[in-house]
Amino acid sequence: MIVRGKIASQSNESSGSKEKGVRRLAFLVAVLIGLALVIVVQLFRLQVFQRAPDRDLERALPDYLPKVASQRGLIIDRRGYFLALNTFEYDVSTAPDLIEDPQDAADRLSPLLGLPSDELLSLLDQEWPYVPLKQRVSKEVAEAIVSLGLKGIHLEPKLRRKYPEGELAAHPMGFVNYNCDGSYGLEGYYDRLLKGVSTMREGKVPRGEAVPIVFHQLALPQDGPHLMLTLDRNIQRLVEQELAKAVAKYDADSGTVIVMDPKTGAILAMASYPSYDPNRFYEVPLELYNNPAVSEQYEPGSVFKIITMAGGLDAGVITPQSTFYDSGMMEVGERVIQNSDRRAHGLVTMTDILARSLNVGIAYVSTSLGEERFYTYLRRFGFGCKTGIDLDGEVAGSLKVPGGSEWSKSDLGTNSFGQGIAVTPLQMITAVAAVANRGFLVRPYVVERIVDNQDMIVTQPTVVRQAVSARAAEQLTDMLVEAVERGAELATVPGYDVAGKTGTAQIPVGDRYDPELTIASFVGYAPADDPRFIALVRIDKPRVDSRGAQVAAPVFKAIAERLFVLLGVPPDSIRLAGR
Amino acid sequence: MASSQMRSLPHCLERGSWRFEAKTTAWVLLVLTLLGLIGWLCLTQASQVSAARYHLREKEEEKGRLQRENAELLAEIVEMLSIPRLEARARELGYAPAEGLQYLDVPDYPAACTELCRSNGVSGGGLAAVPRLDESAVVALEEPGHKPLDVARWWERVISQFVAWAGTQP
Missing domain, CATH: 3.90.1310.10 (Penicillin-binding protein 2a (Domain 2))
Known part of the structure; x- marks a missing residue:
């Protein structure tokens, strides 16, 4: 009994201790549940009752999307x-x-x-x-x-x-x-x-x-x-210096010079004055941003005679030795065309027409060609279309053609010497480059290579079309060499044959031309037999002298002299001696 | 019995006959341990991601800083190579623009060499232009039957011509 009682007592004690344990555990569970409830309630309060302000805060956080x-x-x-x-x-x-x-x-x-x-x-x-x-x-x-x-x-x-x-x-x-x-x-x-x-x-x-x-x-x-x-900073610097000097010397408003490789169309230099510092672009007027070389149209004047003559030679209506009696005036359409000196020059050859820059003579060539062929040649030389250069802001120029509402018969005469037609300096130099390049018109370009870590894209010179035959181009080159020697002595460089043409273009103001101000220009290439460069010089509104032969030709000469050195072109006598 | 062994804690509490069953306790502990382990893994990973994010951020900042430093250094170099600076420096050193160039007519000057020299002539500072080799010129020099250039003899002629020319100059 005693044992049994002891056992019973032990059993009672054991069950009491277990109950105690259960109570403690239940208490612990209750506390944990209570804590969990507190957390849940808090979360509920934050997520539900205070949700709006928190969302606002969330919205206020910046989206990390840099x-x-x-x-x-x-x-x-x-x-x-x-x-x-x-x-x-x-x-x-x-x-x-x-x-x-x-x-x-x-x-x-x-x-x-x-x-x-x-x-x-x-x-x-x-x-x-x-x-x-x-x-x-x-x-x-x-x-x-x-x-x-x-x-x-x-x-x-x-x-x-x-x-x-x-x-x-x-x-x-x-x-x-x-x-x-x-x-x-x-x-x-x-x-x-x-x-x-x-x-x-x-x-x-x-x-x-x-x-x-x-x-x-x-x-x-x-x-x-x-x-x-393709730009060469040394040539660019030279061109900009000479241009700035010329604008100051001749009291001109502005000017543009382009230097190009006529065989490839690579632009070696392209400068306009006045210019600006692109580091401080915000300090200059918006007008200065435009690149006049590609986005400014002008009437080219007598340099355009090169194009008319090229057409005439290619079509076979004239030869360099063909003669024409210049009576000092010619009526084309309803307009009487006269030479710039208002004189008659008598019997002249086609080379004389270029050397003396005779308007009447060149109008004879265009009228001999006729409307259709003349304007076909202008289109072949790229006038009226963009050249496709890889620069922003290029314009197509303005070419009136037969059948168009603005065209009149007299345009056949005036267009032949660069009046009544608007071109960009780049169009003009590209067209003359075709003559220098045996008649092949090439697309001008500025980017030679595009290079990244893996690839290199090289620009290949692009021949757009053959504007005139190689024979016509060569004949015209010889004529242009003589034209420079006789009509633009200030563009000649001793030791080198330079082919080129001057231009003194009137500036249209409303329905008439400015009586005094002109655009003086010169386009030329050298060495004439194997041109390494072609350069166009345009000086706007020079007041000291208005003639291209006096204003633009010397700028060409100054540039050409240095270009021969920079490009490593020896004089013709040396260069041709080895052939 | 398996079913009684697997009785869950709430079940025991509901019945009011809580007993310390070793196996149940072991199961509870195992579950808690697993949960703890999973939690620890999650926390460790989150912490590592966070640390990596800081590290990445630091590296990116460093990369940006180095890129900017590179750009500034390149700008300084280019500034020093600019034409006005070089011109001024050349003048300080007594140089003047080349004028009155004289060319010598060298008899038998190899035309192929002229072309080769011209095609290799373009070089520059900064990012140097790739020299362009005129392959046709090279071929011309190596054509069978092409007379090899006697450079020494040719140079002798050039120098003697130069001396003769120099003697004619005032």
């Missing part, structure tokens, strides 16, 4: 010198709630940012999570700001295009604006290519945090390829 910017491709001249590259400027901003002492920060930032301390203080005291302070500060200023060690001041690098040669080749280059968009010239034409492919990220950055909550990058950015140009 572009992972690609680097814009560089622009390099034919010799490997950089004409456009990338540097960086910095946008300064602040997160005002992270600023510990706004007054102190304003005082220290004020001299660096060039803003009054009061103005800065008002910006630093704002409620917004992000406040921009100043855009586009230099690297030096950015470094000075970093050295201040201020919390809550953020510097964001921004790409800035830099043109290390300043004004050099500004017109063919164009510029890149603050949004990194290329405008005008090469920067505009190749903008999408140069930009490369930026990529996007998805996510959010909580305010005051540096690391995004969500992070997803779609792809790696692809930098833009580099452009290697």
